[in-house]
Amino acid sequence: MMKRTLTGIAAVMVAALALTSCSSSGSSGGDAAAPAGNVPLKIGNFLDITSWDPALADIGFDGPYLSAIYDPLVVVDGEGVPQPALATKWEVSDDFKTITMDLRDDAVFSDGEKFDAAAAVKSLDYLKAGVRSQEAYQNVDSFEAVDTDTIAIHLKKRDDTILYFMGLGRSYMMAPKAIDDGSLAKTPVGSGPYILGKDTVAGAEYHFDKVAKHWDSKDFPFDPLVISPLSDPTAMLNGMEGGQFNVIYGDQTAIDTAAANDWNVSSGLSAWVGLQFTDRTGATEMGKPLGDVKVRQALNHAFNGPEMLKAIAQNNGAATNQVFPDGTTGNLSKLNDLYKPSIETAKKMLADAGYADGFTVKMPMAPPFQPYQAAVEQVFGELGIKVTWDEYQFMDYMAKAPTYPVFVGVISMDGNAVATVERQITEPQWYNPTTSLDAFPDIKAQADKVFSADPGDAQNKEIEALNEMVTKEAWFDVWYQSNNSYVSTKEFTVTPVTGMMFPTLRHIHLEG
């Protein structure tokens, strides 16, 4: 009996080895021969697609998946500037309340329906009603098909960010019949450069078949195209080293490994890291000290952001003390020296504010923020600030953190300066439920100037003035801004987009 068992084991092992040596499954083959004129692209994304229905999708990591199936009306470039896609050009009316768009007339949905103004309006109405996509269309009154290849977006009030949000992934056009069927989440139907392939294994490997006559086929030379979600950075790097991927979302280890493998690394700013004040007026008992601008400024002096960037983020980011992405409109390099790191200065300012012995504060903590916990304890300790931590799971952190007067934040940034004004300063967000604008009339007035200034230089000037005010008022304690990075084999480069965790296929290019 034992002999039979052992023979059986040997047979299974021989079979496995034989299969190993001859099989060419969908999982392997990063170095497989490419069909002439096309280049295989196998992407290791960080998360699985939220939904194939653009109205239900997240824009964070859904970019590459959705951009394969759907064409957007507008796409943003690496600077966050809206660029034409299915909308070839657009005009904003003098009162800023109507946007008129010319549409392509050569796009066809994969079910055979033609893309036209009526289809665009249907998609936009659907997106406006979508639970997740509605964020882009808060100020829209209606969409109108002016003629077969022209639409008008009528706004309830001026909205300088709508084109930016549409370009981030909120203007994917869907086939009208699929919208009516309610079948998009299962069977996506777009006019994009690919259709979902039958070899797809949900959650593991999404295979895409190239559309033969796509209107923009030259920008999509990727064939075969495979996108795999892998939430583990080590797994992603292993897949890259094993030849299974040629573009991945890279962590520091992947970046360090890139040079030895002759891989490209593309990095773009994605979030600011520091202390988020939620009680800037000292309205709560515990947050009372933070209502004093000297205390907030003292905390800005106390933390050595550039050193934290080196030590914690391995220099993968930018040393700046502002919420506007470094090197973009709004960010002022002259302000970076405003709070020179000095614990002595911080102590003196706290003493001037009446807190020479510090104060007591409770803060939330969750596993992703633990790298910063020691730095906060050390700095607060030197200032005499006694901090106690309430531990949460990451998901609870989002709900609980804003209930504390101050918390360690890694807050996403936008590549559009007006969007930054809205999301960081004027509009309530999960991390900033009470904007405090009413308590700072000068800042409120300056924000109003931003929203009423003519787009372009005049508006940019007002944005810079606003940033200077909030930075001087120490509305935030920004230690540094961190990067998102993408590692690719040498045939590819990736254009990072601030505001997108993973760029779309339009941001992945062939070298040369």
Next chain:
Amino acid sequence: MLTFTLKRLLSGVILLIAVATATFFLAHAAIPDPTLGLLGSAATPEAQAALAQKIGTDRPVIVQFGDWITQLVQGNFGDSWRNFQPVSEQIATKLPVTLSVVTVGILISAVLGGVLGVVAGLRPNTWIDRVVKAGAVVLFALPGFWVALVLVMLFAVQLKWFPAVGYTTPEQSFGGWVQSITLPAIALAVGAVVMIAEQLRNAIIQADRQDYVRTLRSRGLPQWRITVHLLRNAAPASLTVLALMFVGLLSGAIVVEQIFALPGIGALTQGSSQNGDIPMLLGITVITVVFVVIVNFLLDILLGWINPKVRVK
């Protein structure tokens, strides 16, 4: 036997209801406002309110429980709060992945652990036994994730015999399927092999000391027939360990699925937990409990078949 089977089934149903109820209220207590996790950085107050209305969390928890339990008894797990697709459909696509890895891992454990346990048990205190025992200590001490990483680095990254990550269905390619689950199954099996070998070895040594074995030997029975008798008496303990292993490996699969990027229940559980997708978490819990009940039920039947004394007890 019928009474025995019915009792087992009834206790399984009671366990299922108790665990499902407890999980429902624990999940809702732990995640008081799931809209934040579900919406992420786009969680504006308007979006939160719209989502809360869509998923029904703007209603009292007890009302939500009533709806959920009513759906559950009709075999409906509801829709995911993340992508609004039926929970059952998503679990159905993930479950085969986890079951593939866990089942192959258990088979490897049973065969290798069984062979090593029998060999060592029949020759106690010989060099073979010492090698098995020493090997067991070393292998059991190795963390599963470390074994998995070593396997990936050696057989996938360096030798490229197997894919480092990903899963291929048997329908796509049987060879690809074998390739994609071999390393994860081995990584899962390493700890289980030594536990089963150790258990079986000890049970055989214990059984070998029984009077009936001495009697069989004195009657001149060949060793293979004595071994069969030994196995019948030693098997129940090992099978119990194997069943416990199966249940344990279902949860152990989370780490292995992460390292090999397999789209299984482990990855689904982790993602759903991070996002606050309560219907998905509840669906996974219910399915897992069902599996635990089934495995224990089958174990009881198997033990009764191997050793009739168990039935009498």
